[in-house]
Amino acid sequence: MSRFDRPPDASRVAAGWNTLATRMVRAGRHAGGDGPEDGFVNPPVERGSTVLFPSLQALRERGSKRYGHELTYGACGTPTQFHLEAVIAEIEGGTHSQIVSSGLAAVTTPLLAFLGAGGHCLMPDCVYGPTRRFCDTMLRRMGIETSFYEPMISAAGLQALMRPNTQVVFAESPGSHSFEVQDVPMLARVAHANGAKLLLDNTWGIHVFQPFVHGADVSIQALTKYAGGHADLVAGAVTVADEQDWHVLRDAAIQLGQYASPDDCWLILRGLRTLGIRLERQARSAFAVAQWFAGRDEVAHVLHPALPGSPGHEIWLRDFAGASSLFGVVFRPSFDTHAVDAMVDALGVFGIGESWGGYESLALPSTPTITRTLASSRFEGPACRFHIGLEDPDELIADLEGGLAVLRAASE
Numbered sequence: 001m002s003r004f005d006r007p008p009d010a011s012r013v014a015a016g017w018n019t020l021a022t023r024m025v026r027a028g029r030h031a032g033g034d035g036p037e038d039g040f041v042n043p044p045v046e047r048g049s050t051v052l053f054p055s056l057q058a059l060r061e062r063g064s065k066r067y068g069h070e071l072t073y074g075a076c077g078t079p080t081q082f083h084l085e086a087v088i089a090e091i092e093g094g095t096h097s098q099i100v101s102s103g104l105a106a107v108t109t110p111l112l113a114f115l116g117a118g119g120h121c122l123m124p125d126c127v128y129g130p131t132r133r134f135c136d137t138m139l140r141r142m143g144i145e146t147s148f149y150e151p152m153i154s155a156a157g158l159q160a161l162m163r164p165n166t167q168v169v170f171a172e173s174p175g176s177h178s179f180e181v182q183d184v185p186m187l188a189r190v191a192h193a194n195g196a197k198l199l200l201d202n203t204w205g206i207h208v209f210q211p212f213v214h215g216a217d218v219s220i221q222a223l224t225k226y227a228g229g230h231a232d233l234v235a236g237a238v239t240v241a242d243e244q245d246w247h248v249l250r251d252a253a254i255q256l257g258q259y260a261s262p263d264d265c266w267l268i269l270r271g272l273r274t275l276g277i278r279l280e281r282q283a284r285s286a287f288a289v290a291q292w293f294a295g296r297d298e299v300a301h302v303l304h305p306a307l308p309g310s311p312g313h314e315i316w317l318r319d320f321a322g323a324s325s326l327f328g329v330v331f332r333p334s335f336d337t338h339a340v341d342a343m344v345d346a347l348g349v350f351g352i353g354e355s356w357g358g359y360e361s362l363a364l365p366s367t368p369t370i371t372r373t374l375a376s377s378r379f380e381g382p383a384c385r386f387h388i389g390l391e392d393p394d395e396l397i398a399d400l401e402g403g404l405a406v407l408r409a410a411s412e
């Protein structure tokens with residue numbers, strides 16, 4: 001049973017999508033504080049570095065308000081960026097959003113904002129590889145220590161890892177390659193009881209998980225993925241609910257020179273108008289493909305939060321309004337990684353490439369546990385990550401049928 005085939009949940013998911021669809025059509029169209037846009041439906045692209053003022057006094061007054069959406073200089077944001085920030089804050093249910101140059105910058109900017117020398121950070125062992133590397137190299141060099149925790153840790157287990165200098169607990173739910181759904185409300189409770197912030201990478205859950213309702217302090221999105229939605233740009237967003245956190249975050253972003261091109265911001269705004277309908281269709285297709293994989297002999301586990309048996313499925317049922325379209329498949333250990341490579345090379349409709357969240361389907365061999373430092377024997381066979389796009393799901397499944405035939409032939 002899942003959210004997609006149980007009637008009460010299915011109708012709730014549909015209601016959620018409709019609400020998102022309506023909100024995404026209306027949001028952020030007059031949010032830059034610059035009045036109506038001459039009747040055109042869309043806000044314009046406004047490029048700029050220098051902002052001119054009528055007098056020195058006006059320049060000085062505006063310049064003293066560095067932390068709001070004050071137009072003082074292009075590197076501090078443009079009206080197009082502020083329109084986008086309003087829409088992202090609305091999707092996330094936060095009060096303020098800061099657009100940054102990439103999803104990775106959306107991870108590193110709040111880490112730098114909320115950690116300091118001598119501090120300690122707790123990271124889930126399933127975390128996105130470049131996030132792990134940032135902790136192990138840059139943060140370590142700055143005198144900030146990171147410990148990795150098992151993503152399905154208990155409250156008592158997490159409490160035992162908390163130190164007096166723990167400033168940040170980070171979560172990524174579900175994990176990039178292993179798809180564990182984390183208990184965010186519990187992580188938030190333990191973090192807050194110890195005076196730490198909970199930062200959440202919410203890229204997979206873009207709209208189906210409401211970070212602030214569940215206690216996160218900071219929500220991170222790689223806008224490169226579903227928000228852009230067309231595989232044509234790189235950007236990130238950091239969203240907060242609390243006014244004090246906003247000042248800390250905004251100050252860090254400005255000091256780090258975090259900026260996104262108005263053209264890219266405009267493309268993301270354009271992508272967001274169709275987010276509801278894209279995500280609904282892609283989520284349904286992905287669930288159909290995941291269920292098909294679950295019935296195949298070649299497959300040991302399907303790592304899709306909406307499927308029973310996937311790690312954290314019960315938490316997904318409790319906390320998520322739906323799913324997105326990225327999931328993993330672990331093949332039986334009798335198949336080796338060369339056979340999975342041959343399968344992926346044989347696919348015709350699926351593309352081979354990094355990233356996800358666009359309108360096109362992708363397949364990528366993965367090793368969910370490769371970067372892990374904690375002992376884990378959950379996945380024995382070789383794995384592959386699938387992103388499902390807007391193609392016809394029956395044609396995707398036909399492509400995968402052919403791929404599995406190649407997998408079997410390559411293992412004989």
Ligand SMILES: *Cc1c(COP(=O)(O)O)cnc(C)c1O
Nearest residue numbers: 102103104128203222224234235
């Ligand atoms: C892709 C991704 C990022 C990084 O986004 P970029 O825009 O590619 O830098 C961060 N976190 C997660 C979970 C991602 O999937």
